Structure formats: structure tokens, C-alpha cells
Amino acid sequence: xxxxxxxxxxxxxxxxxxxxxxxxxxxxxxGEARETGALHLDAGKxxxxxxxxxxxxxxxxxxxxxxxxxxxxxxxxITEADGGAQEFGPGDSYVLKSGFEGRFEVLETLRKIYVLIxx
Numbered sequence: 001x002x003x004x005x006x007x008x009x010x011x012x013x014x015x016x017x018x019x020x021x022x023x024x025x026x027x028x029x030x031g032e033a034r035e036t037g038a039l040h041l042d043a044g045k046x047x048x049x050x051x052x053x054x055x056x057x058x059x060x061x062x063x064x065x066x067x068x069x070x071x072x073x074x075x076x077x078i079t080e081a082d083g084g085a086q087e088f089g090p091g092d093s094y095v096l097k098s099g100f101e102g103r104f105e106v107l108e109t110l111r112k113i114y115v116l117i118x119x
Contacts, residue, residue, distance in 0.1 A: 005040050005041060005048075007040060007050070007113060009072070010072065010111070011038070011050030011052075011072050011111055011112070011113050012038060012050065013038065013040050015038050016038070017036035017037055017038050017050060017052055018036060018037065018038065019035070019036055020035050020036060020037040020051070021033075021035060022035060022037065022051060023035060023053070023056070023058055024058075027058040027059050027060065027061075028056055028057070028058050029056075029057040029058055029059065029103070030056060030057045031054070031055050031056030031057060031106075032054065032056055033053050033054065033056040033058070033106075034053065034054040035051065035052065035053045035054075036051075036052045036053075037049055037050060037051045037052065038050045044118075045117060045118040045119075046115065046116070046117055046118075047114075047115070047116040047118075048113070048114070048115050048116075049113070049114055050072075050111065050112070050113050050114075051110075051111070051112055051114060052074075052109065052110065052111040052112075053106050053109070053110055054106065054109050055105075055106045055107060055108065055109065056105070056106055057103060057104070057105035057106070058103070058104050058105075059101070059102070059103060059104075060078075060096075060100070060101070060102060060103070060104035061100070061101045062096055062097075062098060062099065062100045062101070063098070063099060063101075064098060064118060064119045065098055065116050065117060065118045065119060066095065066096065066097055066098045066116070066117045066119075067095070067096045067100075067114055067115070067116050067117075068093065068094075068095050068114065068115045068117075069093060069094055069096075069112045069113065069114040069115070070091075070092070070093040070112060070113050071088050071089055071090055071091065071092050071093070071110065071111075071112050072090060072111040072112060072113065073090055073109070073110070073111045074089070074090075074106065074107070074108040074109045074110035074111060075087060075088065075089045075106075075107040075108045075110065076088050076104065076105065076106050076107060076110050076112075077103075077105045077107055078094065078096070078102060078103070078104055078105075079102050079103040079105070080100075080102045081101055081102050085103075087107070098119050
């Protein structure tokens with residue numbers, strides 16, 4: 001087994017995306033989060049995967065982890081608690097620091113590669 005995990009430009013390593021549920025139903029504000037994903041690595045404090053979801057909005061809270069993501073396709077708007085908003089699209093990356101809480105709104109079906117680092 002190799003210590004190298006290849007992830008292609010569609011966010012797929014050796015498997016296809018499968019139905020998943022990362023979005024808590026109680027956090028959803030509008031729409032329906034229809035999700036698929038693939039887990040590439042789950043190693044203690046680091047989780048790496050690909051996630052795709054249809055348009056919806058939620059209150060997102062990361063009380064004890066930092067998230068780094070690169071958008072492969074689609075668009076997302078992220079609004080901080082103070083109202084500052086930013087939009088991200090294909091090729092963009094973002095970091096949400098541990099403790100982030102705000103609005104996460106998928107504007108167009110979104111596919112991203114993410115890295116979660118637990119505190």
C-alpha cells in the first residue's frame with residue numbers, strides 16, 4: 001500500500017463520491033443539502049475528503065477544528081458573525097479558523113476538497 005494518495009481534478013482518488021450527511025438538519029436555514037462525498041484520509045486530528053452538495057444555507061460552527069478547502073466547481077458564500085461576507089468559486093481556497101461561526105450558503109452545486117484539522 002502506498003503512502004501517496006492521488007486526488008484528481010474532480011476530487012476523486014480511487015472511489016466515486018457516495019451519499020453522505022455532514023450537514024446537521026437542525027443547522028439548515030433554507031433549501032435541502034443533498035450531499036455526496038469521499039473520505040481520502042482520516043488520521044487522528046487530520047481528515048481529508050471531497051464533498052459535493054446542492055444549494056442550501058446553514059449556520060456553520062467549527063468550535064474545535066480549522067478547515068482548509070479548495071473549490072473544484074460551483075460557488076459558495078460564507079458570512080462571518082459580524083456580517084462580513086466572501087464568495088468563492090472554482091480554483092479559490094479558503095481557511096475557516098477554529099471557532100468560526102457564520103452562514104455557509106451553497107449558491108451553485110459545490111464540489112470541494114477539504115482538510116479538517118482538529119484542535
